[in-house]
Amino acid sequence: MKKLLSIIVTKIIILFLKFKNKGSSFPGKIALKIYPDILKHVSKNVETILITGTNGKTTTTALTNHIFNNAFIDCFSNSTGANMLTGIVTTYIKNYNLFNRKISKTAIIEVDEASLKHVCKYIQPKIIAVTNIFRDQLDRYGEVYTTLNHIKEGIKLCSNSKLILNGDEPLLCSLEKVYNNKFFFGFDNFKSDENTKNLNVEAKNCKFCGETYTYNFITYNHLGDFKCNNCGFKREKLDFSIADILENNINESIIKIKNNVITINQGGIYNIYNVLCAYAISTVCSIPDYIVIDSIKSFSKVFGRQENFKIKSNSITMFLVKNPAGFNETLNTINLDKNSEMSIGFLLNDNFADGQDVSWIYDVNLEMIKNFNIKELFTGGIRTHDMSLRLNLTEIEKPINTFEKYEDILKYLESKENETIYILCSYTCMLEFRKFLYNKNYLDVVW
Known part of the structure; x- marks a missing residue:
């Protein structure tokens, strides 16, 4: 029974x-x-x-x-x-x-x-x-x-x-x-x-x-x-x-x-x-x-895993990154784009599903982005300031924009025109930001 x-x-x-x-x-x-x-x-x-x-x-x-x-x-x-x-x-x-x-x-x-x-x-x-x-x-x-x-x-x-x-x-x-x-x-x-x-x-x-x-x-x-x-x-x-x-x-x-x-x-x-x-x-x-x-x-791409979509005229690609090995290989993959000037966003949370210890970002070889054709960088998520600090330690000579709200990130993205933008998200950032974009009619499905 x-x-x-x-x-x-x-x-x-x-x-x-x-x-x-x-x-x-x-x-x-x-x-x-x-x-x-x-x-x-x-x-x-x-x-x-x-x-x-x-x-x-x-x-x-x-x-x-x-x-x-x-x-x-x-x-x-x-x-x-x-x-x-x-x-x-x-x-x-x-x-x-x-x-x-x-x-x-x-x-x-x-x-x-x-x-x-x-x-x-x-x-x-x-x-x-x-x-x-x-x-x-x-x-x-x-x-x-x-x-x-x-x-x-x-x-x-x-x-x-x-x-x-x-x-x-x-x-x-x-x-x-x-x-x-x-x-x-x-x-x-x-x-x-x-x-x-x-x-x-x-x-x-x-x-x-x-x-x-x-x-x-x-x-x-x-x-x-x-x-x-x-x-x-x-x-x-x-x-x-x-x-x-x-x-x-x-x-x-x-x-x-x-x-x-x-x-x-x-x-x-x-x-x-x-x-x-x-x-x-x-x-x-x-x-x-x-x-x-x-x-x-x-085969179509899985949500949040190298997912492509548009925000206004901008081409967005979202990657899930959750550990040093995957993060490094994602950066290597982005580096395959030799033709575009790009902006890159890094969204980091420390919820249970992300791992509450974010010290792993210091094991990522972020220094490699100094060789990328970068226009701007931006950060978001609960640990946005930790991510900004990590980027500053690379000594990259590019603007780093730090956002605390997804609403502000979206306004920033909407202000761009015809740009190539890569967004690297920890797990719960990916879920939250996708849901936020869905509610703003930029994505057709939540997951």
């Missing part, structure tokens, strides 16, 4: 909140209060794919869902990004059929790294995919080995799940005492002068002996073709790989996977990793290459 009550009450709350444009975690919280094991019940007859990792999981989940839809697979996903246990419960109940419980579906679910072990208590997924592991939300995750252990705890509850892992990530090639069937993805080669510099200090040393890794190449941060010359630990053999990058600019990338030439409607190395992970998941699930390739070409 409690199972049924939990489902009915939650469905009513979901319907009510839909008209209020409210978040999607609260209904799941109520469901768990009524019946704590509800996820185990509503996930029966559902073939589940879980996608976790520090960066890229939202885009990878959305792309995988897009591919499966194009393959005419009946699937659902937590597209709003509610990736903790309560949000995932909401997603399953929303898609649960009270009148025909034998309907088989596929769930493609983004999972917060620390929540994986809680979700896996109730679900035995077909696949667990892990994108990467970086420092993120220091007050919540601590250092990278804490995040790695969270993920391993979840995986160990699912011994029959297939693992799809970033093979260029040393931390994921060192999953000792994990005996699942594993598939690794990464780059066959990469043109870069880097082989040791600019490495994340927590991940540059061998987990087994402590020696510093050497690299044949680094794609970004600590990802790449690594090897420990002391104990011999090295990158796993890749099952899915990027054979070549034919083009990588601010608007698109063109890559080769096997003999397939694939166009991605976004620039940046991190987006290539996202595509490769989704490609690996789809291939392991026996979706034909032609469907996967066509789906990648037709």
